[in-house]
Amino acid sequence: MNSKERLLSALKGATTDRSPCICPGGMMNMVVTALMDKANIHLPEAHTDPNKMAGLARAVYDYGCFENYGVPFCMTIEAEQMGAVVDLGSAIYEPHVTGYVIDNPSQWRELRPFNPYGNRAKVVLDAIKILKKHDDHVPIIGNLSGPISVAASLMEPVNYYKALRRNKEDAHALMNFVTEALIDFGKAQIEAGADVIAISDPSGTGEILGPRLFDEYVVTYVNQLIDGLHEMNPELPIIVHICGKMHKVYEELNKIRADAHSFDSIVSIKESKKMMPAKIMIGNVSTYALEFADADRIRVLTQKVMDDGSDIIAPACGLGTKTSLENIQAMLHIVKESSMRLRS
Amino acid sequence: MAKSKEELLQQLSDCVFEMEDESVAGVANEYIEAGYEALDGVLKGLVDGMSRAGQMYEEEEYFVTDLLVCSDAMYNGLEVLKPHLPQEEGAGAVNYKCVIGVVEGDTHDIGKNLVRIMLETAGFEMYDLGRDVPLISFVEKAKDVNAQLICLSTLMTTTMPGMKEVVDMLKKEGLKDKVKVMIGGGPISQAYCDQISADGYAVNAIGAVSLAKKLVGMA
Numbered sequence: 001m002n003s004k005e006r007l008l009s010a011l012k013g014a015t016t017d018r019s020p021c022i023c024p025g026g027m028m029n030m031v032v033t034a035l036m037d038k039a040n041i042h043l044p045e046a047h048t049d050p051n052k053m054a055g056l057a058r059a060v061y062d063y064g065c066f067e068n069y070g071v072p073f074c075m076t077i078e079a080e081q082m083g084a085v086v087d088l089g090s091a092i093y094e095p096h097v098t099g100y101v102i103d104n105p106s107q108w109r110e111l112r113p114f115n116p117y118g119n120r121a122k123v124v125l126d127a128i129k130i131l132k133k134h135d136d137h138v139p140i141i142g143n144l145s146g147p148i149s150v151a152a153s154l155m156e157p158v159n160y161y162k163a164l165r166r167n168k169e170d171a172h173a174l175m176n177f178v179t180e181a182l183i184d185f186g187k188a189q190i191e192a193g194a195d196v197i198a199i200s201d202p203s204g205t206g207e208i209l210g211p212r213l214f215d216e217y218v219v220t221y222v223n224q225l226i227d228g229l230h231e232m233n234p235e236l237p238i239i240v241h242i243c244g245k246m247h248k249v250y251e252e253l254n255k256i257r258a259d260a261h262s263f264d265s266i267v268s269i270k271e272s273k274k275m276m277p278a279k280i281m282i283g284n285v286s287t288y289a290l291e292f293a294d295a296d297r298i299r300v301l302t303q304k305v306m307d308d309g310s311d312i313i314a315p316a317c318g319l320g321t322k323t324s325l326e327n328i329q330a331m332l333h334i335v336k337e338s339s340m341r342l343r344s
Numbered sequence: 345m346a347k348s349k350e351e352l353l354q355q356l357s358d359c360v361f362e363m364e365d366e367s368v369a370g371v372a373n374e375y376i377e378a379g380y381e382a383l384d385g386v387l388k389g390l391v392d393g394m395s396r397a398g399q400m401y402e403e404e405e406y407f408v409t410d411l412l413v414c415s416d417a418m419y420n421g422l423e424v425l426k427p428h429l430p431q432e433e434g435a436g437a438v439n440y441k442c443v444i445g446v447v448e449g450d451t452h453d454i455g456k457n458l459v460r461i462m463l464e465t466a467g468f469e470m471y472d473l474g475r476d477v478p479l480i481s482f483v484e485k486a487k488d489v490n491a492q493l494i495c496l497s498t499l500m501t502t503t504m505p506g507m508k509e510v511v512d513m514l515k516k517e518g519l520k521d522k523v524k525v526m527i528g529g530g531p532i533s534q535a536y537c538d539q540i541s542a543d544g545y546a547v548n549a550i551g552a553v554s555l556a557k558k559l560v561g562m563a
Binding site for chain 1: 363404406407408409410412413416448449450451453454457476500501502503530531
């Protein structure tokens with residue numbers, strides 16, 4: 001099986017020769033400084049140049065880190081397109097929002113209408129097209145920031161979270177606006193050639209929202225987004241990553257119409273497999289260990305998530321930029337090695 | 345008939361606990377008009393409600409969004425009671441001052457805001473530097489206001505080394521013993537705290553309060 005067949009099959013629960021080892025991109029960053037040096041393409045430049053973005057995405061695969069391409073390398077594009085001020089960061093620090101657009105959800109009408117073909121959104125689409133042109137059997141993952149995370153980037157998050165309880169009417173209107181924008185961006189990514197869409201919604205964690213608000217907002221709008229994307233292609237595999245502990249929201253999580261879920265390393269794969277039997281589990285090798293432990297430890301941790309039943313092996317979160325290539329490569333190495341053991 | 349002091353204290357506490365951020369001011373006014381002590385209203389009313397909310401948070405019945413709305417109610421009540429607090433209070437007593445912020449490169453500040461609220465509730469004078477804070481600013485602010493405590497937060501592994509830099513800067517300035525450093529956030533652990541010689545790690549905002557009190561020797 002080639003990397004693309006393997007990942008697409010695994011995401012649909014079909015039989016594969018072995019588990020894929022991926023890192024989606026977006027919030028789930030897989031670009032580290034050591035890789036930038038090897039590829040001689042650096043951040044923050046690659047955030048704004050489609051050739052460099054595609055080049056860096058390809059380097060992730062070429063240097064034996066992960067078995068996918070993924071763009072972009074941040075989660076600020078959507079908010080920026082709606083008017084937020086973004087600092088693109090450096091080779092070490094990821095891009096982040098430095099200026100909000102509105103004060104609270106009641107002002108959602110002041111947000112700039114989303115143009116999926118504008119500025120840095122276009123950089124992502126062009127990068128996907130460049131990657132697609134090579135048609136080299138490597139799956140391309142297009143990334144979207146989740147609706148809660150985008151909304152919480154447009155204003156002071158405390159004001160946003162409070163409005164979810166206090167001003168439901170405007171909160172829902174805002175969420176609808178944001179979600180429709182994300183559908184447009186996601187459809188444009190699919191049109192450009194994305195084989196999979198990964199939605200990362202760290203701000204939608206059940207730890208902040210609790211089960212009731214999680215159900216009312218995360219489930220509703222992530223599903224609206226997924227259904228919107230499926231209008232383009234009902235079979236398109238969708239990954240959803242949400243941060244934090246999950247034990248309070250498994251019931252609600254099961255309502256999300258994604259093919260596969262990715263969790264933080266705090267979530268036990270064994271437990272999530274049990275609580276979400278119909279879902280494909282992605283993850284979840286500790287990014288803390290990836291950055292600060294040695295390769296031997298990474299091999300042990302990777303083997304553990306495989307033994308626990310993870311269907312697709314991946315880091316548990318975005319990689320810290322100082323993570324060594326040796327540690328990253330150790331993941332893929334052990335995944336390949338154990339499949340050989342299985343067959344023999 | 346006027347309500348008893350206990351009754352109104354209970355109401356103040358309940359307003360905070362039950363997130364009645366709009367009715368709390370009315371109750372606080374009623375309390376003051378009845379001639380009861382403002383300080384009790386704060387400590388045995390509002391702060392009590394916030395502590396109960398914190399307890400529920402620990403038991404995972406309340407979540408971050410709940411605590412944020414509870415704190416709104418607490419602050420609305422404080423606004424009414426504060427002008428009636430006795431002025432000499434605090435003049436002789438020690439003021440515990442704490443500088444707090446999210447370290448440079450990181451903007452995730454929900455956890456930090458929660459810790460600020462809970463420490464404020466516990467009686468600390470808080471200096472919130474916000475998020476993505478240049479590391480030197482923590483040290484400068486602590487010197488500036490004579491703080492006994494610096495609280496550092498981050499959610500990302502990439503920005504964790506900034507915590508060590510702050511500790512090292514304090515060492516260099518000979519302030520390490522005078523200013524305690526406590527750290528917290530997603531990837532942080534006691535092991536990391538020990539490794540960088542910070543003074544304490546708290547797993548959540550409730551734990552942060554008892555740790556902060558311990559570090560500065562607050563009764």
